[in-house]
Amino acid sequence: MLLWVVAALTLAVGVTWADTPANCTFDDIRGDWLLYETERTGDAGIDCDDMGPIIHRTEVSLMYPNIAVDEYGNRGTWTMIYNQGFEIKVAGRSYFAFSLWEKTGDTVLSICDKTLTGWSRDITVRNWACYRAQKKEQGPRKSHELRLMAQENSLYKYNKAYLNDINSQQSNWVADVYPEYERMTLMDHLRRNGGRASATASRMHPGPISFMTRLRDLSLPESWDWRNVSGTNYVSPVRNQGNCGSCYAFASMGGLESRVRILTNNHQKPVFAPQDVVGCSKLSQGCEGGFPFLIAGRYAQDVGVVLENCYPYEGKDDTCTRSSCTKHYTAYYRYVGGYYGACNEEEMKIALIKGGPLIVGLEVYDDFLHYKSGIYHHTGLRDSFNPLELTNHAVLLVGYGEDETTGEKYWSVKNSWGEGWGEDGYFRIRRGVDECAIESMAVEAVPIP
Ligand SMILES: *[C@@H]1O[C@H](CO)[C@@H](O)[C@H](O)[C@H]1NC(C)=O
Numbered sequence: 001m002l003l004w005v006v007a008a009l010t011l012a013v014g015v016t017w018a019d020t021p022a023n024c025t026f027d028d029i030r031g032d033w034l035l036y037e038t039e040r041t042g043d044a045g046i047d048c049d050d051m052g053p054i055i056h057r058t059e060v061s062l063m064y065p066n067i068a069v070d071e072y073g074n075r076g077t078w079t080m081i082y083n084q085g086f087e088i089k090v091a092g093r094s095y096f097a098f099s100l101w102e103k104t105g106d107t108v109l110s111i112c113d114k115t116l117t118g119w120s121r122d123i124t125v126r127n128w129a130c131y132r133a134q135k136k137e138q139g140p141r142k143s144h145e146l147r148l149m150a151q152e153n154s155l156y157k158y159n160k161a162y163l164n165d166i167n168s169q170q171s172n173w174v175a176d177v178y179p180e181y182e183r184m185t186l187m188d189h190l191r192r193n194g195g196r197a198s199a200t201a202s203r204m205h206p207g208p209i210s211f212m213t214r215l216r217d218l219s220l221p222e223s224w225d226w227r228n229v230s231g232t233n234y235v236s237p238v239r240n241q242g243n244c245g246s247c248y249a250f251a252s253m254g255g256l257e258s259r260v261r262i263l264t265n266n267h268q269k270p271v272f273a274p275q276d277v278v279g280c281s282k283l284s285q286g287c288e289g290g291f292p293f294l295i296a297g298r299y300a301q302d303v304g305v306v307l308e309n310c311y312p313y314e315g316k317d318d319t320c321t322r323s324s325c326t327k328h329y330t331a332y333y334r335y336v337g338g339y340y341g342a343c344n345e346e347e348m349k350i351a352l353i354k355g356g357p358l359i360v361g362l363e364v365y366d367d368f369l370h371y372k373s374g375i376y377h378h379t380g381l382r383d384s385f386n387p388l389e390l391t392n393h394a395v396l397l398v399g400y401g402e403d404e405t406t407g408e409k410y411w412s413v414k415n416s417w418g419e420g421w422g423e424d425g426y427f428r429i430r431r432g433v434d435e436c437a438i439e440s441m442a443v444e445a446v447p448i449p
């Protein structure tokens with residue numbers, strides 16, 4: 001065991017959480033890294049706000065598309081988590097940290113060759129350490145401006161002409177008025193749609209479809225719906241996230257809930273607590289957003305999730321009060337396809353039918369807010385009256401099918417905006433064309449019932 005000097009890692013940053021993450025791409029991250037860890041003696045309650053002395057140093061090469069090889073030749077895997085950070089699994093250990101960023105005024109600097117302080121542990125979720133990584137060669141520093149909107153605090157107002165435009169220019173789906181929207185400010189809407197998008201990740205192309213995948217796809221049913229599998233429903237009820245950017249927590253809990261129902265043939269029907277994630281998770285940003293891979297996956301595996309009745313939903317940031325609640329864990333999680341960037345329609349159908357609902361991301365545009373029924377696609381129309389910006393939203397995919405008259409293929413998806421929205425809280429969206437990025441980052445997480 002070597003005691004490494006921290007001099008190389010003079011990071012003036014503690015663990016800071018906010019809604020302005022870095023914008024680091026695959027190409028920024030791939031390459032040779034040094035991983036620094038403290039003593040590997042902690043447990044899931046480890047406090048990494050202060051890093052502590054470095055005890056372990058590991059060299060890892062992160063290669064295309066998801067291969068990680070350490071200095072001893074051990075082969076493992078890695079994945080980007082959107083543009084926010086990366087997870088490495090090699091030689092029996094699992095590492096996660098967010099990429100480093102700094103904010104000065106309205107300018108965000110992405111320092112993609114370093115990470116914030118994160119966590120490492122072995123793959124049995126023991127022997128925790130605090131962890132940081134630094135690329136061997138310095139990479140480019142990229143800055144972008146935060147886009148501020150003057151009218152964030154003004155109330156949302158209907159734009160009848162906009163709704164008429166949507167409904168007259170296409171007949172695949174219907175837009176409608178939701179009266180409660182006029183009681184919300186533009187900022188409330190932004191938060192509900194997943195928070196302000198500070199950076200748009202360069203979208204990875206849908207993953208290549210292998211011959212075997214195509215072959216397996218041919219034998220799949222033409223339609224599927226976890227709400228009705230031979231008359232049985234395996235999906236928990238639709239909920240409402242309110243004005244908090246907790247879609248990622250609702251989609252994650254909904255995914256775990258459905259899979260517990262499937263694994264126990266509906267003998268267990270838990271409702272898990274999104275508020276616990278909002279209040280307690282260091283892997284997300286409370287009401288300012290987060291990512292399902294890190295919540296249904298890593299958070300639920302590392303520290304567990306709790307039941308709704310032990311930690312009821314409040315819809316706002318709070319201080320963590322989970323200590324007396326029973327924890328429920330995830331056994332296994334992954335991006336469909338194996339890593340971020342490998343997702344495609346066929347892999348999603350196979351994973352959906354084999355295991356259960358998938359947690360997916362979606363780019364929400366103004367027109368989506370007004371979805372009432374039908375098979376959604378983005379009309380390209382902008383609501384000039386209410387200038388909401390492109391945002392990221394997380395939802396739960398429960399099935400797929402084809403329209404009987406038009407033959408149009410769709411996904412069936414559960415939203416978290418209450419039962420009054422869309423088709424009883426659900427929507428259908430075009431399938432097979434990566435509509436609004438819905439086929440770009442599906443996550444599956446397998447709970448331990
Ligand atoms: C994020 O980085 C990508 C690739 O470097 C770039 O195309 C994109 O414009 C960046 N986004 C912002 C908001 O800077």
Ligand SMILES: *[C@@H]1O[C@H](CO)[C@@H](O)[C@H](O)[C@H]1NC(C)=O
Nearest residue numbers: 225227228229230231232233
């Ligand atoms: C479930 O699907 C079957 C076959 O498509 C249908 O006959 C039945 O009405 C459905 N049940 C419910 C509750 O929707």
